[in-house]
Amino acid sequence: MFDFKEYHQFIQKKAKEPLPLPIPSNIILLPFLDELTNQPNSMASKEPSITQMDAVQFEKGLTDIFSSTTLEGSLMFQLNTLSIEEPLISDKKIFSSKSKEDDFVREVAEIATSDEIISALSNELGSPKEEETENDFVNRGKNILRKILRETFNQK
Amino acid sequence: MIATLLRVFTFFFEFWVKLPDKTKEKIIDAIVDSFESLLRGYYKRYVAEQQKAEEEKGNNV
Numbered sequence: 001m002f003d004f005k006e007y008h009q010f011i012q013k014k015a016k017e018p019l020p021l022p023i024p025s026n027i028i029l030l031p032f033l034d035e036l037t038n039q040p041n042s043m044a045s046k047e048p049s050i051t052q053m054d055a056v057q058f059e060k061g062l063t064d065i066f067s068s069t070t071l072e073g074s075l076m077f078q079l080n081t082l083s084i085e086e087p088l089i090s091d092k093k094i095f096s097s098k099s100k101e102d103d104f105v106r107e108v109a110e111i112a113t114s115d116e117i118i119s120a121l122s123n124e125l126g127s128p129k130e131e132e133t134e135n136d137f138v139n140r141g142k143n144i145l146r147k148i149l150r151e152t153f154n155q156k
Numbered sequence: 157m158i159a160t161l162l163r164v165f166t167f168f169f170e171f172w173v174k175l176p177d178k179t180k181e182k183i184i185d186a187i188v189d190s191f192e193s194l195l196r197g198y199y200k201r202y203v204a205e206q207q208k209a210e211e212e213k214g215n216n217v
Binding site for chain 1: 167172187200
């Protein structure tokens with residue numbers, strides 16, 4: 001059975017793959033959309049009269065969703081939102097320019113999605129335990145990641 | 157293994173140590189939150205694969 005690291009690699013690979021064209025008029029494109037967006041896919045997958053144009057538009061939308069729902073996309077969004085809501089640069093003694101703050105945010109994202117961090121999380125997290133609910137598993141994963149990040153970031 | 161990150165991301169660590177603890181925690185929270193959908197996706201996929209494997213096992217008995 002695959003582990004969390006392999007799943008992350010699978011999603012990254014899927015997100016980079018172009019969708020096949022032409023799209024059949026009754027295509028069901030959504031087998032992995034659900035897990036990328038956490039949205040139920042029942043409505044679109046049961047729609048029988050989707051047109052070719054609808055499908056092309058849908059593909060464009062799907063590509064946007066892919067690019068924003070990968071871990072890297074999500075992380076940059078979170079960090080940029082944080083940066084806007086509470087500019088790190090407000091303390092001029094820390095960042096002398098906006099570009100330095102941007103570089104810092106970029107490096108934060110690179111470290112957090114690095115092979116080292118993903119491997120450490122995957123190894124400690126393991127697979128879902130018997131009778132562990134989705135929320136319990138997610139919370140366990142988040143707590144492990146928080147601990148790993150604190151240990152990593154505060155080493156010096 | 158994680159120690160290698162320290163050598164590569166020197167820019168990050170130069171500034172990280174200067175940030176107030178409150179800001180550090182907010183950054184860590186933002187990172188942790190961004191992993192949520194991936195963790196949920198993995199759980200769903202894992203459980204589905206396990207159910208499929210059990211069904212196949214049952215069919216072969």
